[in-house]
Amino acid sequence: MHAATTSAETSHDHAVAADATPLHLDYLLRLSADQLHALYTGSRVPRLSDVHGDLRGRMLAIPALHATLARLPRAWASTSSFPWRGKSFQPLSEDRGEGINRVVSDRFRLYRFETFIGKSRAGDFDAVQLDYDLPENPFFIRPIKDEIRELGPGLYLGQAWLAIGSRGPLLALYFALEK
Numbered sequence: 001m002h003a004a005t006t007s008a009e010t011s012h013d014h015a016v017a018a019d020a021t022p023l024h025l026d027y028l029l030r031l032s033a034d035q036l037h038a039l040y041t042g043s044r045v046p047r048l049s050d051v052h053g054d055l056r057g058r059m060l061a062i063p064a065l066h067a068t069l070a071r072l073p074r075a076w077a078s079t080s081s082f083p084w085r086g087k088s089f090q091p092l093s094e095d096r097g098e099g100i101n102r103v104v105s106d107r108f109r110l111y112r113f114e115t116f117i118g119k120s121r122a123g124d125f126d127a128v129q130l131d132y133d134l135p136e137n138p139f140f141i142r143p144i145k146d147e148i149r150e151l152g153p154g155l156y157l158g159q160a161w162l163a164i165g166s167r168g169p170l171l172a173l174y175f176a177l178e179k
Contacts, residue, residue: 024155024178025056025057025058025176025178026058026078028058028060028157028176029058029060029074029077029078031060031061032061033061033062033063033174036060036061036157036174037063037122039151039157040122040149040157040159040174041122041123041125043149043150043151043157044149044150045117045125045126045127045128045149045150046128046148046149046150046156047094048091048093048094048095048096048097048115048116048117048128049091049094050150051089051091051097051115051128051148051156052089052090052091052097053088053089053179054086054088054102054106055086055087055088055089055156055177055178055179056085056086056177056178056179057084057085057086057087057102057175057176057177057178058077058078058175058176058177058178059073059074059077059082059084059173059174059175060074060077060173060174060175060176061074061173061174062074062172062173062174063171063172063173063174064170064171064172083103083104084101084102084103085102085103085104085105085106086101086102086106086177087099087100087101087102087113087130087177088100088101088102088109089115091115095116095117096114096115096116097114097115097116098112098113098114098115099112099113099115099130100112100113101113111132111137111141112132112134112136112137113130113131113132113134113146114130114131114134115128115129115130115131116128116129116131117129118147120147120149121145121147121159121161121169121171122147122159122171127147127148127149127159128147128148128149128156129145129146129147130145130146130147130148130158131145132144132145132146143162143163143164144160144161144162144163144172145160145161145162145163145169146158146159146160146161146175147159147161148177151176154178154179155176155177155178155179156176156177156178157174157175157176158174158175158176158177159171159173159174159175160172160173160174160175
């Protein structure tokens with residue numbers, strides 16, 4: 001039971017998220033943003049060499065939206081019509097790598113990013129950083145700062161942050177990647 005929670009139901013929901021072993025993307029899709037946050041902070045930072053190849057992706061939650069409003073994009077994300085297919089990673093060295101998003105089909109690749117291990121925006125721990133601030137990316141993609149942590153072998157939980165103006169980064173959504 002968490003001391004900061006006020007109801008048994010809320011405490012149970014957080015305990016389920018923190019103690020359960022997520023085995024696949026569909027399991028993660030059922031979790032709330034708070035449960036995903038608990039999993040994210042309790043996971044580990046993978047080595048860049050562990051994150052390679054084509055990983056299947058799933059958009060999970062949009063924390064800024066009320067749960068009722070978030071149902072529609074979450075339901076769409078679980079269908080084959082959702083345009084984002086995942087990310088492809090290529091480690092270049094022990095401390096640097098690169099990748100790209102797969103959109104609409106696995107052959108259509110957009111929005112390259114560079115990877116490295118760095119401090120998470122979510123807390124006092126590290127994460128694999130995905131930096132889109134590259135000259136070939138359009139202006140609306142360059143402020144995106146994704147980061148991922150490992151939930152288990154081949155399963156990664158990510159956060160997408162937007163760096164907008166002087167307000168600092170804003171957590172836009174949770175996503176997952178699976179080998």
